[in-house]
Amino acid sequence: MPIRIGKDTIGLPEGVFVNASVGIAGKKEKEGPLGKYFDVAFNNDKLGMKTWEKAESELQNTAVRILLRKAAAAPESIDVIFAGDLLNQCISSTYGLRSLKIPLLGQFGACSTMAQTLAMAAIFTASGAALRAAAVTSSHFCTAERQFRLPIEYGGQRSPTAQWTVTGAGAALVSRTLSPVRINAVTVGRINDLKVKDAANMGAAMAPAAADTISRFLKDTNTKPTDYDLILTGDLGRVGSELLIKLLNRHGTDISPVHNDCGLMIYDIEGQDVHSGGSGCGCSASVFCSYIMQKLTKGELKNVLFAATGALMSPTASQQGESIPSIAHLISLTHS
C-alpha cells in the first residue's frame, strides 16, 4: 500500500518491480555511445512508414510488443498502460497502441513522461488497482521539429543551447512480482516557472523543476545525494545540467558527484553535433529502459533516482508571449 512520506513523496513499502523493459532508438542514437544497449536500433527513422508521425507510433507499438515478448505476457494480461508523447493530442501513443487493446490512461508530462508513466504504473500496482501495468513513451526528431520548430527541409540553424530530439521509445512492465529492479518511492512534480522564454533553451527552462523535485525528495526522505549511486535527469542537456547543479548548490545540496543526464549520455555531444544534448520523451525512455535498467538489473547500479523533466509549453503559448513552465517527476529505484 502506498504511504505518504514527508510533504510530497509517495512511498511504496512493499515495493513494486520493473519486471521487464525495452529501449529502442533510431539511426543517430544507434551511432551514439549507448548504441549497443538498445533492444532494437533502427537504421532508418521512417521505420517503413509513410509519415514521421506514423513512424513514431510504430516506435511505441514496437516497444510494447517487444516488452510483452520479453515478459512472456499477452496484451490481455496487462491491466492498464500509461502512455503519452509530445505530439498534439498524444497521437503517437494512440495510434501506436490502438491495436493492442490494453486499457489506456493517457499521460501528459512532456519529456518527463517516462518517469510519470513509471510512477503511475508503480502506484497502480502497489495499490492493487492493477496487477500488471505498463508504461511507454516515445519521441521522434522529425515529428518534433515539424511541430515545435520548422520542417527539417527548411535548413534552419540551431543555437548552441538547442537540443536534439531523440528518435526513440521506452517501455516497461511493473507488477508486485519480485524481480531485480524495485521501485521504492515516487515524488510528483509541481509546475516551476522562472520565466525562461527561449524555446531553444529547454535545459534552462527545465532545470528549476528538476531542482525542485529532487530537493523535495531528499528532504522528505531525509537522505543526501551521496546516498545514491546515480541521480539521473532526463534531458536537461549540457546547459540544463550545469544550471541544475548551480540551483541545488545555492541551497547547500551538491549532486555533482552522482549526477548524470540521459541527454548527455545518448549522444557523443561534440562528435554528433547535438549542441546541448539529446531531448524528448524518448531520450530518457530509451536510455532508462535499456542501459540504466540493465545496470540496475545486474547490480552495477544499486540505488538510483530517476528524475525526468518536461517543458510544458506549446508554440501557441510561446507565440502569445508566455514563458516556459516545467515539471519533473522522480522515481527511486534500487537493485533488490
Added chain:
Amino acid sequence: MPIRIGKDTIGLPEGVFVNASVGIAGKKEKEGPLGKYFDVAFNNDKLGMKTWEKAESELQNTAVRILLRKAAAAPESIDVIFAGDLLNQCISSTYGLRSLKIPLLGQFGACSTMAQTLAMAAIFTASGAALRAAAVTSSHFCTAERQFRLPIEYGGQRSPTAQWTVTGAGAALVSRTLSPVRINAVTVGRINDLKVKDAANMGAAMAPAAADTISRFLKDTNTKPTDYDLILTGDLGRVGSELLIKLLNRHGTDISPVHNDCGLMIYDIEGQDVHSGGSGCGCSASVFCSYIMQKLTKGELKNVLFAATGALMSPTASQQGESIPSIAHLISLTHS
C-alpha cells in the same frame, strides 16, 4: 484499498468521496437549460484575458480556486491534481494551474478527461498515495475551433452532425473523508476504432468506446442498466447517443430508460442551434461538477454511472488519412 473486479473494473470497497465540486461555464452555457446550476457562469467568454487560450486557462484557475474555497482547503493541502484539456500540450491546464503549485499529473483523454481525472483522484486517495486529490479540466469554444477546425471569423458552416464545444470547466476534490457522494468503482477505457473519419461527427467516432466501457463495467459487476438511476455519457450528442443505444442493443443491453448525455443537457439543442449538441472536456466537466453532483448530493440521484468519452485524434492524424479512435472511462458513484 483498490481491488480488481472482473476483467477490467477497479473497485474501491471502502469508498472515496467527492467532498466538493465546481462547475463553471460561459455565456452560451449560461443561457442554456442548466445555466442556474453552474457555480459561476460568465457573460463574456474572454474572461478579461487577451487571448482565448488564456481565457481557457482562467477557467481552470477559477474552477480550482472556487473549489478550494468551497472545501476550505489551502492549495498546499492538496497532494496531487490531475488535469488535462484538448489544447496542444495541454496548455490550458499548465498555465491555469501554474500559480497554485500543487503537484500535477497531466492527463490526456480528450473529452473523457473529467472521468479520467476523477478516476485517478479516486484511485490515488483510495490507495493512500494521496490524502486529498483534485481533478480539473476545461474546454473553450474558440480555442477548440482555432485548433481543430477554423478560426470563427472564417464563418465556416457546420454540418448537422457537428457539436458545439462547451466553454466551461469542472473541478472536484476527492478524499476518504465521508461526504454524500461516493465513488465506488472505475473502469479504464480501451482505444476503440470503428474507422470513422469524419471529424465533424465525433459522436459516431466515440459511441463505440462508450459501448465498450459501459458493457465491460456491467459485465464485471454483474449489474444491469436499470440498477442505475442514470447512465451519463459526456458528449456523445444526439447522433452519438442514438448510436450508443443501438450498439448496446445489439448485445442485448438496453440503456435507453436511464441514459442521458451532458452534451444534450447543457444546451437547448434546437433553440441554441448546436446541431448535435455540446462537446469538449468542459461539457461533461461543467455539467457533472455542478448539476449532477448537486443531484447526487441531495440524493435526488442515488446511483450513477458517469462515462465520458474522448476522440483521440488530431488534425495532423486526420490529414494523414487516419480514422478517429476513441476512449471512454467510467466511474460509478452513489449517494452515500
